[in-house]
Amino acid sequence: MDSLEKTYQQTRCLSAGCFLSATAPAGMFRDDTVKAGFLESMFFSLRNKILKVQQGVFHRSTVGFISAITLGDRRMLSDDVTSVFRRAGMSHVLAISGMHLSILGQILFLLLKFWNERKAAAVAFVFTLFYMTLTGIERSVVRAGIMAMILYFAMLLFQDYDALTSVGAACLIMCLFNPGVAADTSLQLSLISTLGIIVLNKPIIGRFEAFRRKQKRFVQKLLFPLNAFLVSICANIALIPMYLYVFKTFSTVGIFANIPAALLMPIILFFAFFATLIGCCPIISGAACLPGFVADVSTILFTRICRWFAGFKYALIDIRFPFLSLWVLATAVLL
Incomplete structure (x- = not known):
């Protein structure tokens, strides 16, 4: 049995604050009773091969995160990392x-x-x-x-x-x-x-871009990364009512945690894909260690930053009462 098949998937059911957890071998959730089509089988096989390549390229502490954000495979993602990102408002x-x-x-x-x-x-x-x-x-x-x-x-x-x-x-x-x-x-x-x-693009991002263009060229380049942060703020503001209604939680640090996400996620994704692409080519697979190292370091840094945000006592507020939802929503609107 290869290393990928030895990994386990945690399936969770969250209801009224209680977790139900079950452990099953990876691949168990694929229904083999239904004959897969040619394209489905081809992409399923390709995806597993890429996962094996990533296991050889990236460090064992980061490969779960990288496979989750590049291939959508969360089998190697630990419960601890999932909990940290949830508390930091970075589950997305x-x-x-x-x-x-x-x-x-x-x-x-x-x-x-x-x-x-x-x-x-x-x-x-x-x-x-x-x-x-x-x-x-x-x-x-x-x-x-x-x-x-x-x-x-x-x-x-x-x-x-x-x-x-x-x-x-x-x-x-x-x-x-x-x-x-x-x-x-x-x-x-x-x-x-x-x-x-x-x-919210025009009232927030549009005004920032107008302000940035008035600055000197050097200052414009320094302020450019903030554009991605403002995009994240616009998305988070719109999602507040949805989080309150569906998940009954509110992250007090989510907006601030999106600053490093806006800066580090492009770096992580670029080098993770670059390293995976090189790793899939047998002739030059040895060269994947350099971009893989950059992706590993960036992932570790990003995870530690999220862990720091998640460490705050009131990082994630559990809202179960209507008056709390109304209070948080009103505060967000006023801010």
Whole structure:
């Protein structure tokens, strides 16, 4: 039995503050009674091979986090890390979403843009479709993927791109194939955060960009990383009512913890994918240790920062009474 099959998956059921936990061998949750199609089997096999490569490239303390944010596989992610990110208000980082797809898509597009913008858009379009399939067609990824593909398709046709129209188109396409996705919590969170970024873009990000452009070139470069932080703030503000209603919790440190996330997540994703890509090539697989080391160090630093935020006594407030929800919501609006 290889090392991947020796890993275990923790399945949890959270209800009224109680955890039910069960341990089962990895791969047990795949229904072998239903014959998989050719493409499904191919991507399932490819995903397992990539996981094995990542186990050989990254440190054992970071491979669980890296496999979760790159492939959506959380089997090697410990309960301790999951709890730390939950208390720090960073649980969304552990699940592949529009943030991950947009970072990877933008990096790929910028690397190829100097070659030819339309060809770069075509490559990014194919990559987005491939990545959506590789990660298991998660609903939040599908929503972000459809929006990204609409953007790249518009660039191919030299047409304007409208974010709100893309959100509506993504929802319509998903509901046509499966109307039940409208009640999916992960999709709702993804949509609300995206709408928050779109709606609050002008009053928050737009004003910051106008202020940044008035500064000297050196100051503009220093302030540029804050743009990603403001995007995260817009998403978190929009998600506050959803967190209060669905999860009955409120993270007091989540907005602040998003500062290192905005700075470190692009670095972690880029070097993690670069190291994985090199590791998959037998001839040059030995060179994967350098980008893998950068991804490991960045992951350890990010985890320690989140652990520091999670260590605060009131990092995560459990809201079970209506007056507490109203108080937190009113305070957030006033701030």
